[in-house]
Amino acid sequence: MPVAIPMAKPERKDDLRLARKRMVDQLAHGEYAIHDRQVLEVMRTVPRHRFVSGQHLIKQAYGDSALPIGHRQTISQPWVVARMSELLAVGPEHSVLEIGTGSGYQTAILAHLARRVFSLERIAALAREAVGRMRELHLSNVKIQAFDGTVGWGGEAPFDRILVTAATPSPVPTPWLDQMAPDGIMVVPEGGLEHQRLVRYARSEGGLERCVFERVVFVPLIGRLGWQEGAKGG
Numbered sequence: 186m187p188v189a190i191p192m193a194k195p196e197r198k199d200d201l202r203l204a205r206k207r208m209v210d211q212l213a214h215g216e217y218a219i220h221d222r223q224v225l226e227v228m229r230t231v232p233r234h235r236f237v238s239g240q241h242l243i244k245q246a247y248g249d250s251a252l253p254i255g256h257r258q259t260i261s262q263p264w265v266v267a268r269m270s271e272l273l274a275v276g277p278e279h280s281v282l283e284i285g286t287g288s289g290y291q292t293a294i295l296a297h298l299a300r301r302v303f304s305l306e307r308i309a310a311l312a313r314e315a316v317g318r319m320r321e322l323h324l325s326n327v328k329i330q331a332f333d334g335t336v337g338w339g340g341e342a343p344f345d346r347i348l349v350t351a352a353t354p355s356p357v358p359t360p361w362l363d364q365m366a367p368d369g370i371m372v373v374p375e376g377g378l379e380h381q382r383l384v385r386y387a388r389s390e391g392g393l394e395r396c397v398f399e400r401v402v403f404v405p406l407i408g409r410l411g412w413q414e415g416a417k418g419g
Contacts, residue, residue, distance in 0.1 A: 335408030
């Protein structure tokens with residue numbers, strides 16, 4: 186059965202809503218400001234505290250930091266979620282592939298922006314919990330499977346957008362590039378185990394453009410075309 190994070194007590198709902206508003210305000214006006222108003226509005230809507238691991242972390246849910254979700258995985262810090270969503274440039278007509286569901290927070294953000302979201306998570310327990318959260322939040326345009334994300338999801342390709350939420354070695358797995366639509370965009374944290382750069386791949390008639398952005402730290406992408414099981418990174 187999916188394991189759901191309990192809702193906050195009624196008397197705390199206003200506090201959590203205010204904390205979420207402060208989080209988004211900081212994203213919009215900080216040193217590395219997020220400018221995509223649609224992304225900011227969605228993050229103002231999605232309750233991040235529903236995606237952290239345990240009641241004891243709820244008070245930390247709206248700080249700009251990564252938090253553990255069990256199984257040696259983390260929920261990314263809000264700025265990273267916002268920045269990757271901004272770079273991905275998701276529209277309501279788009280089909281999105283997400284590699285690395287985790288607790289499902291980034292998945293929920295994408296679900297509010299896209300037509301359909303297909304998300305792969307190699308850890309079955311996390312996939313089951315994320316499915317439960319999607320149901321509780323009435324996000325019916327999401328499909329989650331427990332599978333090796335390094336090979337993509339060929340049966341649902343091509344994808345207008347691909348988002349990867351784990352540290353990916355270079356070059357990126359070929360199946361992801363093969364599953365991009367002709368005008369597709371992919372955002373991936375690419376590099377070594379200790380640190381990576383956000384990289385955006387954009388396909389057009391002229392070929393595949395690769396642009397490098399900020400430095401980030403993610404847990405390793407484990408799978409047949411990724412790192413070996415047991416690899417340690419950020």
